[in-house]
Amino acid sequence: MEQFLSYFTLDVIGIALLSTLLIMLFIQIYFYLAYYKKPLSYLKQIADTHEEITPLPSVSVIIVAKDESENLAKCLPSILNQDYPDYEVIVVNDGSTDESEFLLKNLKREYPFLYSTFSPYSDANETIQNKVLPLTIGIKAARKDILLFTEADSLPMTNQWVKSMVNSLANKDIVVGYSRFTESEDFSNKTALFDNLIFTLQYMSMAIKNKPFAGLYKNLAYRKHLFFDNKGFSATLNYDNAEEVFVNYIMTDNNTAIALSQDSYVSTELDNFSHWRKIKTAYSRAKFNFKGFTGGIFSLETLSRYLFYLLTIASIIYSIVSQLWVYLGAAILLFIIRYIIQIVVLNKASDHFLTNRFHLSLPFLDLIQPYYNSYFSRISKNKKRRKK
Structure with missing residues (x-):
């Protein structure tokens, strides 16, 4: 004993x-x-108080695409068939050499609110991932009050995506949404899914605490005047991934909302490890230049x-x-x-x-x-x- x-x-x-x-x-x-x-705690808090915006403001959906005709063929039908009264879709062709223009030309016949333009110059240097020029072209072409961004590899999960993102905006200037990754049996995919969930919980929780630090163009909206009030991307133009840094710069402790409704989600098909690495390194490049970086x-x-x-x-x-x-x-x-x-x-x-x-x-x-x-x-x- x-x-x-x-x-x-x-x-x-x-x-x-x-x-x-x-x-x-x-x-x-x-x-x-x-x-x-x-x-999720915040979602329960606002469940009983959340109201839809009336009247719904006009929206410009902006997509920058470079040699992504296959992805555009998948995502555009979903975007063009949204249940929303007043919106347009603008696709900026960023120097594509594939069938993108042919696809867009055919879709325009069926959807008169689909517009396309092009970026006359695309930087071939892989160390610079800016989309500043094509985004600026798309924003200046936009005729609506709210700018809603997504990417060609991201698919809205319901026809309520535009409405849900706008309703989440409410009286704020920016709303950050969620982009899920599709699942596969690949090991790196499981790691990517876990990392994406953790990152989502991080940037959303900080936005709820009035300390927002990030919003990704896969699913992001902000009021058009914000872009022009801040002289476009001029303050961040010298940085890699200047468009991501711009979002961080215009976020304040009281102007950012989050979209938590499942109708607001987009889904990104994660092809392989290289695709995930491209997404992560793009964010990492931008993160180096975030102001204060409360996410730290x-x-x-x-x-x-x-x-x-x-x-x-x-x-x-x-x-x-x-x-x-x-x-x-x-x-x-x-x-x-x-x-x-x-x-x-x-x-x-x-x-x-x-x-x-x-x-x-x-x-x-x-x-x-x-x-x-x-x-x-x-x-x-x-x-x-x-x-x-």
């Missing part, structure tokens, strides 16, 4: 390990409850996440080596507590954002996701440059 009780004695090293582990657990719980749970608070979540895993492993190893099993039990208990909170919060979010649920693979995805983000950031930093 005495020997059995000796396995559960405490010592300074073990107490230090468990105390630090407990602190990391509290930090993790704080982020999950205060940030990652925030969008999530670096603390990442740090505490890794420390939690390391301290859990260290506690287990120390318990086995010292044969003090109390540390083994405590470490496993704390791990289970975090896992339960994590899986409940993320799977509820997964259901709402129409992506796959996470189970036994969650700890591995949890560990590898920051690695991929670091990898994409390194690529972006190596290629990043300021135009002279």
Whole structure:
């Protein structure tokens, strides 16, 4: 009996390990409850007070496409058949050499509110991913009050997309929407789905807290006057991915809304790892130039996440080596507590954002996701440059 009780004695090293582990657990719980749970909690808060805008303002849907005739053939019918009283669709042909013009010409015969224009110059340098010129052309061609942006590889999930995005705008100037990734059996796809969910919860929770920092042109709307009031992209023109930096610059603590209705979603078919890398590196290039970058608070979540895993492993190893099993039990208990909170919060979010649920693979995805983000950031930093 005495020997059995000796396995559960405490010592300074073990107490230090468990105390630090407990602190990391509290930090993790704080982020999950205060940030990652925030969008769904906010949705419940506004469910009874949300009202549709009347009358509905006019909308210009703007798409920049370069050699994407196949994607345009998929997305345009859905966009052109939206249930909305007053909108136009503008496709900016960014130097395409495929069948895009032929496709657009045929669709215009059926849809008189479809317009197309072209960008006379497309930068072939892969290290510069700006869409400043074609977007400016599209915005100046727009005749409506609200500018709603998407991309050729993104498909609205319902015919209520335009209406849902506009209703989410309400009395704000900017609304950031959600773009889901399609699922496949490829391993990188599972990582991309997890990363996309985490990123969505991050930028949406910060917008709810009146600290918005990002909006992606896959699903984004802002009032037309914002573009001209800020002299277009002139303030961010010297940066890679200037259009993304522009969105960050015009966001304030009281002008940004989020779209949480499933009618507002678009779906992006993730072809392969290279496609995901292109999306992530484009955002990373822009992120380097964000003002203040309030999203940087999530670096603390990442740090505490890794420390939690390391301290859990260290506690287990120390318990086995010292044969003090109390540390083994405590470490496993704390791990289970975090896992339960994590899986409940993320799977509820997964259901709402129409992506796959996470189970036994969650700890591995949890560990590898920051690695991929670091990898994409390194690529972006190596290629990043300021135009002279």
